[in-house]
Amino acid sequence: MGSTNFTKSVLTVIAVVTPLAIGISTGYAEIGVAICFGAFWCNPSDVHGSLKHKVYGILFSAALVMVVSFIGGYLHFSPWLSLVILGVVSFAISMISSYGFRASLISFSGLLALVISFAHTPDQLKIYEYSLLVGLGGMWYLALSLLWFKINPKGQTEEILYETIGRTGKLMKKRGKLISELSNRKKLLKSLFLMQSELTEQHDTLREILILSRKNSGRSVYNGKRVLVLAQLIEMLETAGANPVNYTKMDKQFQAHPEFTALFQNLIFEMAEQLQMIAAIGNKPKKIPKHNHLKDRFDDLALKIQELGKVKDAKSYEAFIMFQNFLEYQEKQFDKIKRIKWLLSDHDVASEEFIDKEILKRFLISQDYSPRILLRNLSFRSTIFRHSLRMSITLMIGFVLGNLFAFQNAYWILLTIILIMRPNYGLTKTRSKDRTVGTIIGGLIATVIVFLVQDVYVYATLALISFVIALSMLQKNYKLSAIYVTLSIVFIYGILQPDVMTVIQYRILDTLLGAALSYLGFLFLWPSWSFQEIRKDVAKSVAANSTYLKEISDFYVHKGTVPTSYRLARKSAFLETSNLSSAFQRMTQEPHSKQKNLNKIYELVELNHNFLSALASLSIYIQHHTTTEASERFNDITSKINENLSSVLKMLSAVSKNSEKMNLDEVISFQKQLPKFQSEQVNLSSNDTHEFKRNHQEEQLIWEQLRWLYSLSANMMKLTSTL
Known part of the structure; x- marks a missing residue:
């Protein structure tokens, strides 16, 4: 509940519902709808990162959706002209992804605005007025986002920091298992590679937030301490992968001296547990676990290794040397854990301990935004180019099928395509499956509720709750998010029109067609393997x-x-x-x-x-x-x-x-x-x-x-x- 994903979803609902409610109550519903759309479309670009990058991302999203809304305002004049505009504009918007992850989210905002243009055409507002109000909606969302940042400036940093600490603990635990689980080592290593990859990405995100955050008088010590914690976590990742010898030699020594297997494993597990405890308690210095028990484990193991070193035997001496080196690696981890505990406590940290900001900036991966990046990607060798072309053609096919067979809400097909289709096969396939299953489950749950309850106020409450949960789960569990998206849409339509069962039927049908087109589009339209x-x-x-x-x-x-x-x-x-x-x-x-x-x-x-x-x-x-x-x-x-x-x-x-x-x-x-x-x-x-x-x-x-x-x-x- 306290995660940034949840607070961001609540913020989005406030940004969407407020102008809509004011517009309806004052008789300016179209103005409210335009501002509501602008706020919603700028939400995707509000992701983890520095405040500067977040502001630029939302501003660019606002500018893009404003331009797209202006173009989209003319789509209803001719179906064939609409088809051409859809193909060209969707390709151009998708190519924005050439500039990295945040740019891909800005691109997604533009595609959302383009697709919704088929569903909504302003009656009372002129097209340029509507597009300007959409841009204003983006500014309204940015204002709310900045206000929340002022209220809770440390929330994002704290969440990612403690999540990284917890994930480091999980990585260490998995490393500890490698000591004894010989038969399962290949599987363990595969999952370990993936975990290291995720941890490295988190390090980059945290590095960006801490280094590029504006250091004012109230936050300089806070930021400095967190930078030092990050430095310890990065070194822990390196130390976790270190072995005094290769696994084959290590296995032989542990088999010859099996009592040391459990001793080392228990030591590593205890350190991993301490990190996970620190992650669980969050920013509560008084609850940071003591390390007396861990110190006793180190002392016992060191004593046993010293006893092994006294044995006047060549093989035992070789084992002693290896175990001593391995113990010293674990001692380095223990030192880093102690330092992390100290930095997260209320102790003062001298300013000279902070790492020089200019040196730190050299560790950031800066994104090049020059036009030559776009030009370089205008080739079939580029994954982004092929994805953009694939996206535009699949959307055009979806548009033709939706109009040809007179679907109730043909734009739902297009919406499903932009939500599912991704540059790589695995993610596209997974999203197709999750979206389909989620929509069917959501449709079934909605059917039961609609049969039992016929109250628009209940529908409105359930729609808001479902919408908040759907947005907060979007990154973590796409299938669950799809269930709640379906519920929120069905309940909204339940307020607007009586025939809800038809809405559910078409919702499932449109999703199935959109998912199928996304999957087949990847397979047959210049796939990137x-x-x-x-x-x-x-x-x-x-x-x-x-x-x-x-x-x-x-x-x-x-x-x-x-x-x-x-x-x-x-x-x-x-x-x-x-x-x-x-x-x-x-x-x-x-x-x-x-x-x-x-x-x-x-x-x-x-x-x-x-x-x-x-x-x-x-x-x-x-x-x-x-x-x-x-x-x-x-x-x-x-x-x-x-x-x-x-x-x-x-x-x-x-x-x-x-x-x-x-x-x-x-x-x-x-x-x-x-x-x-x-x-x-x-x-x-x-x-x-x-x-x-x-x-x-x-x-x-x-x-x-x-x-x-x-x-x-x-x-x-x-x-x-x-x-």
Whole structure:
């Protein structure tokens, strides 16, 4: 109930109902309807993000719907002219999506305005007056949105922040399960990839809100503390993926010492639980959980690992080194949790602890709004171009069928098409199914209520409640939202006309036809399949990982302070790997005939994730430990790994693969020559001082990660050469 989605839906109902009620009560119903439409159409662009971007989004929506309403005012003069205008204007509006996510929502507002133009033509107002009033409706919604922001300026930030903390806890819990669930690991990894992708998107949204928010005297400390919390959460994502060795070696050690499996799992689960508790309580500093119990778990585990280290046996010593490294990764997570608790409490934070705003801005992904973006997308190679063309033609077909068979509300077919059709197959198919099922269920519920109740005041109340729930559930549960949309529409028509059963019948029929057209339109009108683009996504991820490896290598060689370029490379690596996971997820939702090389693509996705995991392990270790001087051998190996990655990129870019295939024997030969950490060669009878063990920890972790990275890069080469 307290979510921003719910408050936004209540705000929308107020923005829609108020001018309508005033207009009807004063005898200026058409003015009320025009303002009501303008407010409703600007609602989609009011999404999470900075206040500046939100205001610009609503303003652009208001301008667009005003222009579209003016054009739409002339649609009723000639059906054939209307058909042409519908096709051309819908294509132009859909192309706005070239400018990113917020632009796609502005585009959606324009399409809504265009479709409703077929349903409503002003009788008393001139067309230009009507369109100006629609624009005024957009301004009215913006005013309400800004007023609510003044009343509750922290609401959006708090919701996304605590949601991100909770999701980080879920990610950690899933990571903990990977320690023991060997048979289920593939399934766990798939869901983990998806979760990492969602978390990376949340980091970007939160980063935008916090960095671009105007810092006035009342909110600077608040924003600064939240920025520091975000920094901890981003580092926790990196640490969560880190392993001291690859899973195969890890499994062997846990099988040899099974008592440590439960100890480590319980430790990770406890940390995950603490994060989820912080997320559940929200902004209530006094209820933040204590970490005494968690500290006891760490102490017990550290003691058992130290006891293992006293065993004068090579295999036990190797396990000790690995467990000690793994424990230190978890200690880093614990430190971050403690810091998050401290930042979210009432403690004062010194201003010098805030991260420089100008440096932070470099981590934002800025959207290019130049005309060349639009021109670049005017090609069949562009997914947006094909989607826009597909949308316009499907709408034209829907318009012709609606008029040809004299549907009661033909515009409902068009409305269903713009609500369902999306640039990718998986989402279009899911929305088609959810919209159809939701409409049928909503229709059945409405039928029962209409038979039992014949009261317009009850209908009005139920219509308002259904409308609020429908809008608040739109992003989280589309099927449930479709049920409530149907209920609200049926109840509104129940107030306006007595024959409600006919309305329900046509509502279901129009939805079925619109859903079918959307699905078939995607299948037969220049479909965009993921296998056509996945190669580019893999290449971007490999390139980002390569850059991150170079930054890690430079830092290990030169030591000192972690540079901004290092953090930017890390962000890019996680972002591109996240994008690759999303692209693969879309591919799995497509028809089997379009899932070309699916198993090999999945292997590449998994290899990329494992590569990033190994990089994260190196990164965290060298940042938080005093390391020895980098050897020539280290430089040689990192150079060879980068050579392998360069070869992968060449093959992915369709450069001749023959020369790369010829180098595979050399790659395998070099891999065999790589030194291993040999526990048998360690002189355990010597004085095992802290420095003695620390050097072995560094040796084991660095060489294990380098061997793993080289092996992964070699496997990428082999796999890519077969694609």
